[in-house]
Every structure is written in C-alpha cells, then in structure tokens.
Amino acid sequence: MGLYFYFYLFKWGNLMRKYFELKCYFNEKVQSYIFGFLLSIFLTIIPFFIEKNHIFSYEINRLIILLCAFFQIIVHFVYFLHLNNTSKNYWYLISLLFVLIIMFIVISGSIWIMFNLQHHTMV
Known part of the structure; x- marks a missing residue:
C-alpha cells in the first residue's frame, strides 16, 4: 500500500x-x-x-x-x-451592446415582415 x-x-x-x-x-x-x-x-x-x-x-x-x-x-x-468589466473595455462593451440591439431589430423585423407577407398571401 x-x-x-x-x-x-x-x-x-x-x-x-x-x-x-x-x-x-x-x-x-x-x-x-x-x-x-x-x-x-x-x-x-x-x-x-x-x-x-x-x-x-x-x-x-x-x-x-x-x-x-x-x-x-x-x-x-x-x-x-x-471583454470583461474593466474600465478600459467600457467602449467595447457599449459597441457590442449596440451591435446586439441592431441585430435584434433586423432579425425581429425580418421575421415580422415574413409573417405579415405570409398572412396577406394566404388570405
């Protein structure tokens, strides 16, 4: 042992x-x-x-x-x-947040348009 x-x-x-x-x-x-x-x-x-x-x-x-x-x-x-929470990376985090908001707007708007087009073509 x-x-x-x-x-x-x-x-x-x-x-x-x-x-x-x-x-x-x-x-x-x-x-x-x-x-x-x-x-x-x-x-x-x-x-x-x-x-x-x-x-x-x-x-x-x-x-x-x-x-x-x-x-x-x-x-x-x-x-x-x-990208961590240091003061040096503050603007990188702000720009990342801006990009995420723009991506959300584009994707959700595209999905909304596609559902709206489907609804109008099916009626």
Whole structure:
C-alpha cells in the first residue's frame, strides 16, 4: 500500500511539475487563449456527444445544446475578445451592446415582415 501511494504521489508530482513549467513558460495572454480554446472545444464536444448518443429526451437535449451555445458565446467574449468589466473595455462593451440591439431589430423585423407577407398571401 505504501509503495503504491508513493508511486501515485510521484506521478502526481511529475504532472504538477510539468503543469507549472508550462504555466511559467507561457505568459498570461497565451494562457488565456489556451484555456479559452480548451473550454470552447469542451463546450463543442458536449452537444455532439449528447446528440449522437441520444442520452436525454429531445427537449432536454435541445436545452443542453442551447446552454452550451450560450456559454460558448460568453467564453469567446471573455477569453478571445477580452471583454470583461474593466474600465478600459467600457467602449467595447457599449459597441457590442449596440451591435446586439441592431441585430435584434433586423432579425425581429425580418421575421415580422415574413409573417405579415405570409398572412396577406394566404388570405
């Protein structure tokens, strides 16, 4: 038992040592990109795995896929675009909000026009 525990600690120590060597090798910006990339890969694999294996019902699968998509958008904003709540990024957040409002207006207006055209052509 003691020998097994020693090998386990030795293996864990080597892994932690390699992690800290890599952490010291990369600067903070590269670490942010690597972590964001790994997180986005993870958030992409989850919906594929769930949909391929049909683990849950259709409604729960759809909810999980939408949640993964939402969190992936947030991961991209935070880790790749570096949009966080610092005073330096204030205007970036304002312009992002403006773009989201314009996209909402264009998409909802297009859907409204299409439903209105369908209603007038069916009557």
